[in-house]
Amino acid sequence: MTSPTISQTVTDVRRFPADFLWGSATAAYQIEGAVAEDGRTVSIWDTFTRVPGAILNGDTGDIACDHYHRMPADVALMKEIGLSSYRFSTAWPRICPDGGPVNRKGLDFYSRLTDELLAAGITPWVTLYHWDLPQTLEDAGGWTERDTALRFVDYALATYDALGDRIDHWTTHNEPWCSAFMGYSNGGHAPGRQEGVAGIVAAHHLMLGHGLVVEELRSRGATAANGKSLGITLNLTVADPFDPARPADVDAARRLDGLHNRVFLDPLLRGTYADDLHADTAGLTFQGRPWEDRVLDGDLEIIAQPLDVLGVNFYHDDVPAARPYDAAPADLLGSRLVGPERSRQTPYPGSDFVFPRTGRPTNDRDWEITPASLTRLLQRLHDDYAAPPIYITENGAMSFDVVEDGAVHDVARREFIEAHLHAVLDAIDAGVDVRGYFVWSLLDNFEWSYGYAHRFGIVHVDFDTQNRTLKDSALWFKQVAAGNALPL
Numbered sequence: 001m002t003s004p005t006i007s008q009t010v011t012d013v014r015r016f017p018a019d020f021l022w023g024s025a026t027a028a029y030q031i032e033g034a035v036a037e038d039g040r041t042v043s044i045w046d047t048f049t050r051v052p053g054a055i056l057n058g059d060t061g062d063i064a065c066d067h068y069h070r071m072p073a074d075v076a077l078m079k080e081i082g083l084s085s086y087r088f089s090t091a092w093p094r095i096c097p098d099g100g101p102v103n104r105k106g107l108d109f110y111s112r113l114t115d116e117l118l119a120a121g122i123t124p125w126v127t128l129y130h131w132d133l134p135q136t137l138e139d140a141g142g143w144t145e146r147d148t149a150l151r152f153v154d155y156a157l158a159t160y161d162a163l164g165d166r167i168d169h170w171t172t173h174n175e176p177w178c179s180a181f182m183g184y185s186n187g188g189h190a191p192g193r194q195e196g197v198a199g200i201v202a203a204h205h206l207m208l209g210h211g212l213v214v215e216e217l218r219s220r221g222a223t224a225a226n227g228k229s230l231g232i233t234l235n236l237t238v239a240d241p242f243d244p245a246r247p248a249d250v251d252a253a254r255r256l257d258g259l260h261n262r263v264f265l266d267p268l269l270r271g272t273y274a275d276d277l278h279a280d281t282a283g284l285t286f287q288g289r290p291w292e293d294r295v296l297d298g299d300l301e302i303i304a305q306p307l308d309v310l311g312v313n314f315y316h317d318d319v320p321a322a323r324p325y326d327a328a329p330a331d332l333l334g335s336r337l338v339g340p341e342r343s344r345q346t347p348y349p350g351s352d353f354v355f356p357r358t359g360r361p362t363n364d365r366d367w368e369i370t371p372a373s374l375t376r377l378l379q380r381l382h383d384d385y386a387a388p389p390i391y392i393t394e395n396g397a398m399s400f401d402v403v404e405d406g407a408v409h410d411v412a413r414r415e416f417i418e419a420h421l422h423a424v425l426d427a428i429d430a431g432v433d434v435r436g437y438f439v440w441s442l443l444d445n446f447e448w449s450y451g452y453a454h455r456f457g458i459v460h461v462d463f464d465t466q467n468r469t470l471k472d473s474a475l476w477f478k479q480v481a482a483g484n485a486l487p488l
């Protein structure tokens, strides 16, 4: 007897709203390779991957998934999986090499990709900045300089002018928290600067760039009435104290929420920075000045432009304990993994926490699996921030997958995605407007600090042969997307 499929057991399913988008996401530097082709210049990640010890096994994105040369075949894979949308990023150093004038050849690649997607019936969803700042702009100060936000507008407009006739969904930034705080506070990501409160300066300029782009695109007719949708993607978390009876832990959770969630949500959705963010960072300086010095009159109005959608990336919640906290390393999350040492510096200026194990199951990355927190997060965005329609623009799990007899039995990933899809449905049932879900990632790829050792794809990539194998999770996702429903 064959096992029942979704269509055979129509009563035993939980349905998603009509027109729910089923997608998968990637990012340029993580998959494209071809780093020196057709005029592309060096980005901060090309530079950072050369820093000894920065990336596990010294991996780089030089070749990655060789997607730049294999794009049509990869789009065919998306079609085979039945994706209704594909979220990718454009590479700034391809389109505006060295942050300068437009490079037609760089744009052509994304134009061909867009046409290929549309021909396959897949809705393109573009992200303008997924962390690959041209090195030349970093050399001039990077995101701690206001001018970088202005250069971002030039690049964004060039991209929109070339692709806006065919692409409706535009995201300015992916996870500006990582760009700002991993890039400029703890240095675990490119450009690798460990400059404390510089992270908030960078966050402000990233958001300023976002707001300026939204303003300019609106004036070019990118409005909902014209079928265009503009947004930003944030990696948000839910912060709970490890010991609710310990006041220092309660304070740690509040601080983490401030320096991770509200530092973006408040300016973007309320046009303000919270009082406790100012208080928690009082006395910290970057280049001798407090971060607030870089917030000029009118900036918050620009940042708080109304958005059509909010992208939410979610991997796990956070349950901090305040230091000093006495625990054996094995009792702390992440302690078993050999990650780059620099990533362990606090990315939270003025605050430092540890993350003790709470006893919940973990995945191969040693991240606790916390789907109920996704429901809480979505409800909070709805209740406290009156957020615009939400798309889950990334969610997924790392596992050390292997190909056996032509298949990859990634049960843990399938279960992870399934649990989080139920969490999304729980939020929808509670009245939150969630309109799509993009699994991270389409392909195993260059996972930043973790290089190629850590696999997130629903498609396995053999990095020696570039052979692709659909994992069991992809076959399952195909069924769910086709039925627009989860089996019970």
Ligand code: BGP
Binding pocket: 027, 030, 174, 175, 178, 235, 313, 394, 440, 447, 448, 449, 450, 454, 456
């Ligand atoms: C997000 C990024 C993705 C992706 C994923 C897993 O932060 O937007 O680009 O890489 O997380 O990341 P990592 O392997 O670095 O933890």
